[in-house]
Amino acid sequence: MINADSMSLFFSLLAALADLGIVVGVLMLLAPRLPEGIGRPLLELRALVAPASIWLAWLVAAVATFGSLYFSEAAHFLPCKMCWFQRIGMYPLALILGIAAFRRDLGVRVYAVPLAVLGSIVSSYHYLIEWFPQFESGSCDPTVPCTLIWFRRLGFMTLPYMALTGFVSIVVLLALPGRPRDDSGQESSSRPIPTGENLNDDPVPGPDPEHQLTR
Amino acid sequence: MSRTQAAPRFEIPDPKASGSGRGPLLIVGAVISLIVVAAVIAFAVTSGGDSSSDGVEAGAASPAGDLAASSGASLGVQDPQVAGVALPLFETVQGDPAVGKQAPVATGTDFDGNPIELHNTGKPTAIVFLAHWCPHCQREVKDLGTWLSDGALPPDVELLSVATGIDPNRPNYPPDEWLERENWAPPVLVDTTGAVAEAYGLSAFPYWVFLNADGTVAARATGEMSTDVLEQVLAGLQR
Numbered sequence: 001m002i003n004a005d006s007m008s009l010f011f012s013l014l015a016a017l018a019d020l021g022i023v024v025g026v027l028m029l030l031a032p033r034l035p036e037g038i039g040r041p042l043l044e045l046r047a048l049v050a051p052a053s054i055w056l057a058w059l060v061a062a063v064a065t066f067g068s069l070y071f072s073e074a075a076h077f078l079p080c081k082m083c084w085f086q087r088i089g090m091y092p093l094a095l096i097l098g099i100a101a102f103r104r105d106l107g108v109r110v111y112a113v114p115l116a117v118l119g120s121i122v123s124s125y126h127y128l129i130e131w132f133p134q135f136e137s138g139s140c141d142p143t144v145p146c147t148l149i150w151f152r153r154l155g156f157m158t159l160p161y162m163a164l165t166g167f168v169s170i171v172v173l174l175a176l177p178g179r180p181r182d183d184s185g186q187e188s189s190s191r192p193i194p195t196g197e198n199l200n201d202d203p204v205p206g207p208d209p210e211h212q213l214t215r
Numbered sequence: 216m217s218r219t220q221a222a223p224r225f226e227i228p229d230p231k232a233s234g235s236g237r238g239p240l241l242i243v244g245a246v247i248s249l250i251v252v253a254a255v256i257a258f259a260v261t262s263g264g265d266s267s268s269d270g271v272e273a274g275a276a277s278p279a280g281d282l283a284a285s286s287g288a289s290l291g292v293q294d295p296q297v298a299g300v301a302l303p304l305f306e307t308v309q310g311d312p313a314v315g316k317q318a319p320v321a322t323g324t325d326f327d328g329n330p331i332e333l334h335n336t337g338k339p340t341a342i343v344f345l346a347h348w349c350p351h352c353q354r355e356v357k358d359l360g361t362w363l364s365d366g367a368l369p370p371d372v373e374l375l376s377v378a379t380g381i382d383p384n385r386p387n388y389p390p391d392e393w394l395e396r397e398n399w400a401p402p403v404l405v406d407t408t409g410a411v412a413e414a415y416g417l418s419a420f421p422y423w424v425f426l427n428a429d430g431t432v433a434a435r436a437t438g439e440m441s442t443d444v445l446e447q448v449l450a451g452l453q454r
Contacts, residue, residue, distance in 0.1 A: 002258070010257035017249055052239030056246060063250070133350040138438030139419040140349035142380060142412075147350045149386060 004075035004151075011067045012153040015162040018060065018169045025049075025172035050177040054108065057173040058097035064166040065094040071150070071159065080146040082126040086163045089119025093170060109174045116170040123164035130158055290381070290389060292405045295323030302416040302424075305435045313416060313432045318424065321411040323404045326378075326391035331404040333375060333411070334426050339433075339452035340373040341445075343401075344412055344422035346380030347390035352421045355439045356397045362442040363400055372449050379406035380420060427453035 027034070028049070031042035049056070068087055071077045079087065093112055100108030126146055129136040133147040140147065152158050299319035303312050321333040334340045343359070345352040368374055376399070378390040387393050394403060406412055415424050419437040425448055427433045433452050440448075 003261070006258045006261035009261055010254050013253035013257055014250060017253060048238050049242055052242040055239060055243045059243065059246060133354070134439075138351060139421065140346065140351050141419060142346075142417060145349065145420075148348055 004071070004077075007067070007070055007075065008151045008153055011162055012157040014063060015157055015165045016154075018165045022165070022169050022172050025169070025176060029172070029175055046176055053173045053176045054097060054101040054104075054106070057112070057170045058094065058101045060166050060169050060173070061090060061093035061097050064090050064163065067162070077150045077159070078144040080141075080144045080148065082122055082146045083159070085122045086119050086126070086160070086167075089115045089122065090163065090166060097170075106177055113171055113174055116167045116174075120164055120167035120171070123160045123167060126160035127158065127164060130160065290326065290391065290405060290407060292324045292326065292328055292407060294407050295321050295404060295411050297321045297410050297414040299414075301414040302432065302435075305416045305418045305422070305437060308434065308436055311432075311435055313435055316432050317430055318426055318432055319414045320430075321377075321404060321406075321414065323406070323411070325403050326394075326405055331375075331402050333377070333404060334373075334430055336373050337428055338371060338373045339428050339449070339454060340375060340426040341449060342375045342377060342415070342424045342426070344377045344379050344406075344415070344417050344420065344424075345390070345394075346420040347378070347387045347393050348382065348385035349380065349420040351439050353387065353393075355421045356394065356399055358439070358442060360397050360399060362445075364398075367442065367446065369449055371454060372452065374401045375404065376401045377404045377406050377411055379409055379412040379417070381405075381407060381409075425449075425452060429453070 024045075027038075028042050028046040031039040031046060033039070034042065068079075068083075068090065072079050072083075093115055096108055097112055100106075100112070129147050130149050136145075136147055149158055297319050298321075299317065301319055302316060305311065305313070318334060320335065323331055325331050333342060343355070345356060347353075362368075363374075378394070381390060382388065390405075391403075404411060412422070415422070416435065421437070421439060423434075423436040423440060425433040425435070434448060436448075
């Protein structure tokens with residue numbers, strides 16, 4: 001039966017899964033510095049996951065957005081001020097990561113990572129004041145203070161914790177494909193601004209091929 | 216432009232080496248299957264019996280942010296009555312327009328149904344408004360409890376409390392069990408409807424209203440109050 005109880009457990013399980021993914025993802029990023037025996041399989045796993053990373057990041061953002069809307073619209077948990085700032089970070093990600101995944105456009109990282117990093121900072125602070133309300137202020141808003149905890153699963157899984165997990169896993173996923181390089185080994189992030197002539201040559205510019213994921 | 220197909224772009228094994236273009240699809244599919252498994256587990260666990268499952272500290276939903284979403288019936292007490300002119304909504308301590316005004320008189324009951332009246336004693340009175348789900352109120356009650364059990368309350372001052380913001384869907388409900396657990400000694404007026412809080416201009420929890428002996432407002436404040444400051448304010452009330 002779908003109710004706030006089952007949904008909070010569902011999203012807690014997903015958050016735990018994502019936490020596990022974050023640990024594995026960070027290990028994949030560190031793999032070149034790990035001993036051969038561990039590093040090699042991690043690199044192979046990374047090579048397998050990296051082409052799917054934007055789809056996976058989009059999945060995280062979409063599920064988080066759905067969860068956020070479920071808890072506010074169906075379960076009627078009122079979003080507090082800090083919830084709103086986290087929503088501002090997460091909701092656009094569900095859209096732009098979806099478009100980028102469809103276009104295989106790794107360039108989306110320039111836009112998505114700042115959103116996710118800022119969101120994770122807000123989530124961290126929100127989670128902190130859930131445990132230490134005195135850091136926020138001395139009083140509670142009469143309607144919906146940010147220190148009000150709607151549910152705390154397994155002793156630590158609250159809504160800002162889940163949001164933090166979502167943001168961090170998006171950052172880790174987007175880091176997996178590594179830095180795109182051109183043939184000379186230079187980072188290709190600074191490209192010349194296209195001139196009008198170039199635009200005429202290519203009236204509908206596709207995704208930047210330098211940033212494209214391998215098919 | 217065609218060079219992009221040539222060199223591997225990453226310092227990791229070539230993704231193409233690990234299989235066809237199905238790799239990403241398989242990964243995404245595996246993750247989606249995990250999500251489905253999580254859903255099945257979550258619904259199986261929570262539908263088995265009506266138990267509020269382990270580790271959950273709070274309940275379901277709150278329909279709105281009213282001061283009190285509940286009816287008094289759930290606590291088995293009568294709704295309070297308020298007489299007199301309501302105080303303006305509290306904004307700041309400095310230049311509070313309520314200072315010097317006669318406070319409204321609220322009558323109701325405590326959790327056991329005994330009648331309680333806010334400020335009829337002819338003594339200087341401190342009233343603290345508490346919401347069971349507010350973490351700052353929970354800390355304030357703990358601190359005040361210690362302070363009271365040390366006998367620090369001046370004998371010529373009355374300390375009254377109001378349980379307000381009552382909402383069965385929010386954490387730490389019901390308030391009477393919370394206050395009993397904390398050995399809360401002062402009288403408690405149960406503000407089932409939120410009308411008392413509104414009449415006193417409550418704008419945040421916890422909320423303090425200090426009255427002189429003649430029933431006029433001496434000061435109002437929001438937030439946790441240290442017992443040092445509290446003692447100073449109480450000493451300054453007109454006897």
